[in-house]
Amino acid sequence: MLSALSSVQQFLKLESAGGIVLCAAAAIALVLANSPLEAYYAKLLDLPVTVQVGGLAIAKPLLLWVNDGLMAIFFMLVGLEVKRAVVAGELSSLSNAALPVIAALGGMTGPALVYVACNWGDAEALRGWAIPTATDIAFALGVLALLGSRAPPALKIFLLALAIIDDLGAIIIIAVFYTAELSLIALILAGIGVAALVLLNLLGVSHRATYMLVGVAIWVCVLKSGIHATLAGVIVGIAMPLDAADGSSPAHDLEEALHPWVAFGVLPGFAFANAGLGLTDIGLSDLLQPIQLGIGLGLFVGKQLGVLVSIWVALRVGLAALPGGTNWRHIYGVALLTGTGFTMSLFMGTLAFPAEAYDTDVRVAVLLASVTSAICGYLVLRRASSQRSPIVAHSMDPRPNANVSSRRPI
Numbered sequence: 001m002l003s004a005l006s007s008v009q010q011f012l013k014l015e016s017a018g019g020i021v022l023c024a025a026a027a028i029a030l031v032l033a034n035s036p037l038e039a040y041y042a043k044l045l046d047l048p049v050t051v052q053v054g055g056l057a058i059a060k061p062l063l064l065w066v067n068d069g070l071m072a073i074f075f076m077l078v079g080l081e082v083k084r085a086v087v088a089g090e091l092s093s094l095s096n097a098a099l100p101v102i103a104a105l106g107g108m109t110g111p112a113l114v115y116v117a118c119n120w121g122d123a124e125a126l127r128g129w130a131i132p133t134a135t136d137i138a139f140a141l142g143v144l145a146l147l148g149s150r151a152p153p154a155l156k157i158f159l160l161a162l163a164i165i166d167d168l169g170a171i172i173i174i175a176v177f178y179t180a181e182l183s184l185i186a187l188i189l190a191g192i193g194v195a196a197l198v199l200l201n202l203l204g205v206s207h208r209a210t211y212m213l214v215g216v217a218i219w220v221c222v223l224k225s226g227i228h229a230t231l232a233g234v235i236v237g238i239a240m241p242l243d244a245a246d247g248s249s250p251a252h253d254l255e256e257a258l259h260p261w262v263a264f265g266v267l268p269g270f271a272f273a274n275a276g277l278g279l280t281d282i283g284l285s286d287l288l289q290p291i292q293l294g295i296g297l298g299l300f301v302g303k304q305l306g307v308l309v310s311i312w313v314a315l316r317v318g319l320a321a322l323p324g325g326t327n328w329r330h331i332y333g334v335a336l337l338t339g340t341g342f343t344m345s346l347f348m349g350t351l352a353f354p355a356e357a358y359d360t361d362v363r364v365a366v367l368l369a370s371v372t373s374a375i376c377g378y379l380v381l382r383r384a385s386s387q388r389s390p391i392v393a394h395s396m397d398p399r400p401n402a403n404v405s406s407r408r409p410i
Helices: 004-033 038-045 062-088 094-119 137-145 153-177 184-202 208-225 230-239 250-274 290-316 328-337 342-352 355-385
Strands: 048-053 056-061
Touching: 004 038, 004 137, 004 250, 004 342, 038 062, 048 062, 056 062, 056 208, 062 153, 062 208, 062 230, 062 250, 062 342, 094 153, 094 290, 137 153, 137 328, 137 342, 137 355, 153 230, 153 328, 153 342, 184 208, 184 230, 208 230, 208 250, 250 342, 290 328, 290 355, 328 355, 342 355
Parallel strands: none
Antiparallel strands: 048 056
């Protein structure tokens, strides 16, 4: 088994390469949406797709299959990552978890407050308060990877842990705040499916296919219930057993199997379907509307302030220490990178607003703020990494097996 640090490096390489593909997919979508092929691009996303078994039919345009179906696979991976990180990874001890948890909470609170301040008094616009709270882990790690070995290893682990907590916060927000009218029957059936997953776990069933089949049934029930269907993916990910009687790890194996598909398929597919924004009719006045300002300032200003202030407070009261080999320049660079909301912020936008408002108000602000945050974060980290960083007391030791289990990849 590879050391924990080697597993971290492998994971980061995969996520970073996925970030490059993600950016390429978004760029292609932007080119198509602003070219003579725009009509064909729109028709592709509106293509009706129907799946029917007996009297049960699910009919959606291709765009919604991507947002409700493919993204459920992404959130299943998030569930697997959260379970592994909490049980046997970088969040398995209080000392390791304290700083990224506090930073993530600050990084979600800051942009939400900025957005609310920009849109106070407009009840409809306030539905989008969660859009700037999210961080795109592939995008952020892709930017960090451009620094290569100049970035301290502990800084990469810190950003990864922060992003995992950020994703967990997004899951909670979706479940609590972006739920439509509920179908009691569908909810009961989904609950039976969850109980089946628990029973499989208690009986020691380790076949991943069994959990996945139950997961598909839960996804259909959740889709019909009014709760966003991606939450079914989270449930399956968390239910997957970490350790089996034969010594294998179904959760670990599934996580490794899913990572390439998510990094190079699911997230780029989502970016291609959602980043195609027509720019010809957008002027400066459009960027200064309250919703756009709330999203843009939330991602670029609120994120960095929330992360920095929360870390400063944590250090002042002695709850945590900076990651090993880092200084405040590194932390500021990471705080800027958390403003790269991209796919996660776009996804939140699909939940918060109907298609018309989403097209005109959300995407341009998310894209501009994410690109600005990524560029500024890279420049700050490049400058910080070009100088020798003092070694300080830290809560995330980059040595193999120092803070994480050697049995699981980080």
